[in-house]
Amino acid sequence: MLLSCRSSSALPPAYLRISEARVIIEGDTLLISPPLDAWVYPKGRFLTITEVGGRVPIVPADQTPILLAGGVRVNGISAQRRPYPFWEFDTLRLQLFPEQEISYAPLYRYFPDTLLQYILREDFESPQLSFRLLNLGEPGAASLRRTIANSWRGFWSGEITFSPAAIFQAESNISFEFPRTEVWLELSVKGTRNLGVGLTREDKRTGSFVSREVLLLLRPSDEGWSTFYIDLTPWVSQGAGLYRYRLYLTSIGDTASTHTLFLDDIRILSLRPI
Numbered sequence: 552m553l554l555s556c557r558s559s560s561a562l563p564p565a566y567l568r569i570s571e572a573r574v575i576i577e578g579d580t581l582l583i584s585p586p587l588d589a590w591v592y593p594k595g596r597f598l599t600i601t602e603v604g605g606r607v608p609i610v611p612a613d614q615t616p617i618l619l620a621g622g623v624r625v626n627g628i629s630a631q632r633r634p635y636p637f638w639e640f641d642t643l644r645l646q647l648f649p650e651q652e653i654s655y656a657p658l659y660r661y662f663p664d665t666l667l668q669y670i671l672r673e674d675f676e677s678p679q680l681s682f683r684l685l686n687l688g689e690p691g692a693a694s695l696r697r698t699i700a701n702s703w704r705g706f707w708s709g710e711i712t713f714s715p716a717a718i719f720q721a722e723s724n725i726s727f728e729f730p731r732t733e734v735w736l737e738l739s740v741k742g743t744r745n746l747g748v749g750l751t752r753e754d755k756r757t758g759s760f761v762s763r764e765v766l767l768l769l770r771p772s773d774e775g776w777s778t779f780y781i782d783l784t785p786w787v788s789q790g791a792g793l794y795r796y797r798l799y800l801t802s803i804g805d806t807a808s809t810h811t812l813f814l815d816d817i818r819i820l821s822l823r824p825i
Contacts, residue, residue, distance in 0.1 A: 565612035565647035567591070569605050570656035572621055574638070576816070579704050580658070583778050588622030589657055590634050600632065609647055617643040621659040623780040627769055635780060636733050637661055637820060662822075670727045670734070671798060671819040675707040681817075682800070685720040693719035693804065703739040703776045703815035711812040713744065713804030719812070722751050722763075726795040727819070729787045734821040736781040736798065740771045742812035744802045748779075750786060751797040763799055776815070783819070 572587045573580050586603040593614035600622060601607055609617070619641045620634035638659040645653060661667060673681040675697050686692040691714070698710040711719050740746050749765040766786055771777045787796055798819060804810050 562611045563649035564608035564610040565649055566652035567607045567609055567617065567643075567647070568652055568654040569601050569603060569607070569619075570654050571603050572641075572657040572659060574621065574659045575661070576704065581704065584772060584776060585624060585778075587657075587659075588632055590620040590622050592618035592620070592640075606652070612647045612649045612651075615644060615647060619643060619655075619657045621657065626767055626781050627777075627779045635659075635735075637667060637735070637822070666823055667820055668730070668823045669818060669820050670730070671723055671725060671817065673709075673817040674705055675702075675709045675815060676705050680709075681724050682721040683724055685722060686718060691717050693717040693802070695719070695721060698813075701741065701813050703741070703778075703813075705815075709814040711742075711802065711814070713802070713810040713812075715804060715808065716806050717804040719800070719802045721800050723798040726751075726753055726758075726797045728755065728795050729791040730821040730824070731791070732822045732824065734783045734787055734819065736783055736817075736819050737778065738781075738817040739776050739778045739815045740769060740812060741776045742771055743773075743810045744804065744812050745770050746812060746814075747799075747801040748781060749799040749801070750783070751799045752790060752794045753797070755793055755795050758795070761794060765799070765801060771812075776813075778816075 569589045574583055588600050588602055590600050591598045591607055593609055595618055621638045622632050623635045625631040641657040643655055693711050693713045695709055695711050697707045699706055702708040746769045747765040748767045751763045752761040769779055
């Protein structure tokens with residue numbers, strides 16, 4: 552009985568309720584959809600993962616500070632979740648008391664530019680786009696243009712307009728090699744068509760075309776903008792030393808109706824080599 556009384560599991564917990572997290576991107580503070588998970592580390596020790604609205608018992612209650620890592624759905628898949636590798640921990644330093652509950656909305660910041668390298672950035676704020684249409688001039692090619700009618704961040708976004716049976720095919724103007732560290736794609740999309748995400752492979756020495764492949768099919772939310780975090784590392788690491796890569800995006804309209812997709816904040820990033 553005396554041993555039981557000393558056990559930390561017998562102590563009354565404090566409760567931490569996680570509200571919707573925000574992310575700071577180039578000075579803008581944004582809510583992300585789908586909502587981010589919180590990975591909870593009382594005193595730096597991993598305890599649990601929780602979704603928005605989750606209630607986490609903290610035992611004993613004085614385990615502060617509590618570190619919180621922003622968690623994403625890898626490749627948009629709910630069953631694959633992990634902390635995003637380019638965000639700093641948020642730190643909760645409030646004192647917690649037994650049998651009391653506090654609510655906290657995490658705020659995540661990217662590592663500074665001294666640690667990150669941005670392989671590709673396209674926010675559609677500049678008239679010079681980072682993408683070229685592969686089927687430009689062909690019958691049924693869907694267009695890509697800048698618009699201020701519907702943006703995720705800033706004033707402009709990219710608008711893809713589909714006539715019936717139209718096809719969108721675009722790839723990045725720049726090519727990149729495997730940076731020998733994790734490399735991720737972020738993009739925000741809104742609309743009524745799926746978006747295929749893939750890579751174009753080029754011979755590293757000659758620059759000649761090797762292959763073009765769709766790796767994932769993304770389904771935007773019907774209710775607004777969706778942000779996807781895509782781990783490109785497994786695909787680009789396979790050809791390390793052989794290939795250079797370009798980001799490839801594609802989508803197809805249906806045979807009867809017109810559709811629109813909006814794109815914004817497309818970024819490929821990795822950590823700088825040490």
